[in-house]
Amino acid sequence: MSRRLIIILISLALVLLMAMGLFFFLSQKTVTPTEPIQTQTVANNNQPISGVNNQPSSNTEMPLNYSNQPVVAEKVDDKTQVKNVAARFAEKYGTYSTDANFANLKNLAYLLTDTMRLRTQNVINANSLSQNVILPFYGVTTKVVIVQDIKMVTLTQAVVNLTTQRSETFSRAGEPQLRYQDIKVYLEKVNDRWLISDAEWINGNQLTQN
Secondary structure, three states: OOHHHHHHHHHHHHHHHHHHHHHHHHHHHHHOOHHHHHHHHHHHOOOOOOOOOOOOOOOOOOOOOOOOOOOOOOOOOHHHHHHHHHHHHHHHHOOEEOOOOOHHHHOOHHHEOHHHHHHHHHHHHHHOOOOOOOOOOOEEEEEEEEEEEEEEEEOOEEEEEEEEEEEEEOOOOOOOEEEEEEEEEEEEEEOOEEEEEEEEEEOOOOOOOO
């Protein structure tokens, strides 16, 4: 075999080896990107990925609520309303003086049923005195200290028993005298509002005004 033929064969062999190497390199480069693409697809389908931490990042933000519904405050339950109305009534009802001209009863109108309001107005009319009549001073301040029990009789009727502390003064310069007196308050639900339908002082002397 001539020297020239040997050189040609060697050259062809080198070219073939280079072609095979280039083909192998290109084929490897083409396959490599398929791994991230497949991983991304799996992640978008919310499937667990081996070797990946699926715990949420501490910087993950909660989705915003784009609901058009207004935020509504939680409605106070009936029992809580009954307790609050009864306590407010008892303190106003039991706080007055001879100088106030039944102001406490007049200021209670918004808490009373129609029947109780009429009854209270009759008490005011029957006990109103002429401006020329001067009575010895008497004043009393009432505070609720204990709500003993709340009884929901029906869906629209309730009874509350309360203990009050009453500070009485029998003259303008006199020292207040403390005593405790219970009161039973009756309520009715009218147009979704709890109102006072009656009240009764117990465990103590009845006040002439009440």
